Amino acid sequence: xxxxxxxxxxxxxxxxxxxxxxxxxxxxxxxxxxxxxxxxxxxxxxxxxxxxxxxxxxxxxxxxxxxxxxxxxxxxxxxxxxxxxxxxxxxxxxxxxxxxxxxxxxxxxxxxxxxxxxxxxxxxxxxxxxxxxxxxxxxxxxxxxxxxxxxxxxxxxxxxxxxxxxxxxxxxxxxxxxxxxxxxxxxxxxxxxxxxxxxxxxxxxxxxxxxxxxxxxxxxxxxxxxxxxxxxxxxxxxxxxxxxxxxxxxxxxxxxxxxxxxxxxxxxxxxxxxxxxxxxxxxxxxxxxxxxxxxxxxxxxxxxxxxxxxxxxxxxxxxxxxxxxxxxxxxxxxxxxxxxxxxxxxxxxxxxxxxxxxxxxxxxxxxxxxxxxxxxxxxxxxxxxxxxxxxxxxxxxxxxxxxxxxxxxxxxxxxxxxxxxxxxxxxxxxxxxxxxxxxxxxxxxxxxxxxxxxxxxxxxxxxxxxxxxxxxxxxxxxxxxxxxxxxxxxxxxxxxxxxxxxxxxxxxxxxx
Numbered sequence: 152x153x154x155x156x157x158x159x160x161x162x163x164x165x166x167x168x169x170x171x172x173x174x175x176x177x178x179x180x181x182x183x184x185x186x187x188x189x190x191x192x193x194x195x196x197x198x199x200x201x202x203x204x205x206x207x208x209x210x211x212x213x214x215x216x217x218x219x220x221x222x223x224x225x226x227x228x229x230x231x232x233x234x235x236x237x238x239x240x241x242x243x244x245x246x247x248x249x250x251x252x253x254x255x256x257x258x259x260x261x262x263x264x265x266x267x268x269x270x271x272x273x274x275x276x277x278x279x280x281x282x283x284x285x286x287x288x289x290x291x292x293x294x295x296x297x298x299x300x301x302x303x304x305x306x307x308x309x310x311x312x313x314x315x316x317x318x319x320x321x322x323x324x325x326x327x328x329x330x331x332x333x334x335x336x337x338x339x340x341x342x343x344x345x346x347x348x349x350x351x352x353x354x355x356x357x358x359x360x361x362x363x364x365x366x367x368x369x370x371x372x373x374x375x376x377x378x379x380x381x382x383x384x385x386x387x388x389x390x391x392x393x394x395x396x397x398x399x400x401x402x403x404x405x406x407x408x409x410x411x412x413x414x415x416x417x418x419x420x421x422x423x424x425x426x427x428x429x430x431x432x433x434x435x436x437x438x439x440x441x442x443x444x445x446x447x448x449x450x451x452x453x454x455x456x457x458x459x460x461x462x463x464x465x466x467x468x469x470x471x472x473x474x475x476x477x478x479x480x481x482x483x484x485x486x487x488x489x490x491x492x493x494x495x496x497x498x499x500x501x502x503x504x505x506x507x508x509x510x511x512x513x514x515x516x517x518x519x520x521x522x523x524x525x526x527x528x529x530x531x532x533x534x535x536x537x538x539x540x541x542x543x544x545x546x547x548x549x550x551x552x553x554x555x556x557x558x559x560x561x562x563x564x565x566x567x568x569x570x571x572x573x574x575x576x577x578x579x580x581x582x583x584x585x586x587x588x589x590x591x592x593x594x595x596x597x598x599x600x601x602x603x604x605x606x607x608x609x610x611x612x613x614x615x616x617x618x619x620x621x622x623x624x625x626x627x628x629x630x631x632x633x634x635x636x637x638x639x640x641x642x643x644x645x646x647x648x649x650x651x652x653x654x655x656x657x658x659x660x661x662x663x
Contacts (some may be wrong), residue, residue, distance in 0.1 A: 202446070204591075206374065206431040207418060210444045213365035213376060214433045220268060220364065221356075222437055222634075225315075225339060231262075232341040232352045241274040241283055242350035252283075252292065259285035268360055270336060273300070273353040275307045286355075287330050299323045300332075306340055307351045315340055316438070318358065318386045318395045335359060335394045337386060358394060362387050365442070375445040383410055386440060405430055409441055415642065420448075437638060553579055554593045557586065558601070565605045568631045572598050606630065607643050614652040615659075621648040 231238050240247065241255045259272045263285055271286030275295070282298045284291060298304050300323050317338040324331045335358035342349040366376050366389065378387040383399010383406055398406040405421065409432045416433040429446040557575050564570050575598065576583040590598045606628040613624045622633045625648075630636040640648050 199448075202448075203418060203429065203431075206429055206444050206446055207416075209374065210416075210431045210433050210442050213378075213444075214435060214442045216365050217361075217378070217440070217442065218435060218437065220361070224266065224268070224356075228262075228339060228352070228354055229341060231258075238274065238352055242276055242352065243278065244276065245278045247276070247279065255283050256285060256290040259283065260290065262354065268356050268364075269354055270334070270357040271355045273303050273351075273355075275303075275349075275351040275353070277307075277348050277350045284325075286325075286332075289325060289327075289330050291326060293326055297326065299325050303338070303353055306338065306353065307342070307349055314380075316380065316386060316440075318384060320394060321355065335391050337361065358387055359391070362389060374447075377443040377445060379406060379410075379441050379443065381410070381439045381441070383407075405445070406443075409443060550589045550593060553581065553586070554590055557590060557598065561602050561605050565602065565609065566627055566629050568629045570602065570629060572602075603639070607640065610636075610640065610648070611644075611651065614648060615655045621652075624648075 235258070237251075237254050237258045240251055241258075244251065247255075255274065259274070262272055263269045271284065274283040275281075276283070280295045282293050282295060282303065284293070284298075284300075293299070295304060295307075300321065302319050302321065306317065317340055319336055319338060320334075321336045322333050337356040337358050339354045339356065341352040362376065365378070365387065375389055376387070377385065377393075379385050379398065383397055385393050385396045385398060388394060399410050404423075405428075408419075409430070412432075415436070418429065418431040420427060420429055422428070427448040429444075429448055431444040431446075433442050434440075435442065556579050560575055560578055561570070564574075572583050572587060576586040579586065587598050590601070594601065596604075609628045610624050613619060613627070614621070617624075619627075625633055625636040630639075637647065640646075640651070644651055646654065
């Protein structure tokens with residue numbers, strides 16, 4: 152209580168100092184609030200843009216991994232289904248002998264063992280009404296009514312059209328009670344006709360392994376990977392309970408919007424239940440699937456929020472330091488004036504007046520010193536601002552030069568199939584990520600897209616000007632995978648390479 156009383160007396164006695172101190176503190180706090188808010192707004196927007204770009208990269212990567220894994224697998228399985236003598240014998244043969252059994256089991260075992268994604272494989276023979284099976288080292292043959300995987304039986308018994316990729320929950324125990332299965336599978340179904348009881352070749356892919364391969368290596372939380380087919384059936388999801396659920400029936404806004412969208416790839420934001428989400432998708436025409444990245448923005452921005460908290464703490468520390476500094480500045484500035492006022496108030500003799508003048512002179516000298524220091528500070532700030540502006544200008548010039556070098560290098564080396572962002576960055580002497588960011592900022596397109604544009608434009612030119620075979624032109628342009636080139640060319644032009652050549656030749660003929 153005594154301390155409070157003394158403090159109040161001190162404040163009253165030095166009211167001028169504390170009013171000045173309050174003014175300094177309010178001004179400093181307001182300035183700090185404006186500056187920190189402006190900086191954090193810029194940083195947050197850049198962070199959001201970076202997250203959106205990473206999400207697009209992640210979905211693109213998942214799309215590419217799935218196509219590289221499943222499309223060649225599907226093509227190979229279809230080739231076996233349509234032309235492999237052993238598989239055909241297993242599906243259509245009558246009175247199959249024990250020797251044939253061994254060859255059939257060997258073929259199924261090789262297919263399962265040679266691909267880590269494949270969990271098991273079945274062949275249904277409608278003539279004998281039997282299933283051949285192989286998984287986890289177990290193989291055998293059972294009558295249809297004794298087949299333990301009843302979902303496989305329903306596939307061949309279904310009277311309507313059968314989908315090629317069938318996500319499902321596999322729960323069963325084999326004939327001998329040795330292998331118990333409780334997993335999510337994606338069954339790849341091959342049948343010659345679409346009626347009930349069709350001979351069939353069924354290969355079951357492990358959905359959990361597939362999910363791990365396409366999951367994001369970029370985000371450790373807040374990002375969910377979902378793959379759906381064209382009807383809205385969930386093919387793959389990090390939540391096993393969602394497998395084979397129909398989310399395209401119209402009740403789910405996000406999935407319905409994606410399925411109805413015309414672009415093959417895009418992204419958008421939406422809000423649900425007070426939470427903001429970022430949605431990125433890419434459609435695969437060859438598989439008939441849609442690859443979707445669902446991101447919870449609040450979780451994706453956790454790192455930024457932590458940074459914002461640190462900035463807030465630093466602002467508080469800065470304002471506290473400003474308060475302390477303001478106190479000493481105000482005290483050193485106004486104490487002489489306050490002493491002068493007190494001295495003048497108590498003057499009784501000329502001697503006291505002379506003393507007051509001396510105090511006034513001291514105060515004036517301190518004021519002049521303070522004014523000189525302020526001018527020096529202003530001059531230093533101006534020099535720093537000029538240096539910063541020059542540094543920024545030089546940096547922007549260097550970025551433009553680097554982008555020109557990258558453009559020239561791509562135009563020169565595009566025919567090299569091994570040409571990549573890493574090679575271009577190494578040629579310039581920059582890190583790949585930094586080169587990607589400045590290239591996108593200057594050009595407005597990604598470095599990978601620019602390289603693909605150069606190669607496609609070369610192909611167009613050669614299709615028009617020469618009669619070289621399409622796959623030879625694609626190889627000269629740096630495309631190694633011819634099938635991937637055909638898909639990519641059609642995405643760019645809306646036409647196949649042969650149709651494009653024919654159309655351009657016809658246009659030239661019409662113009663002449």
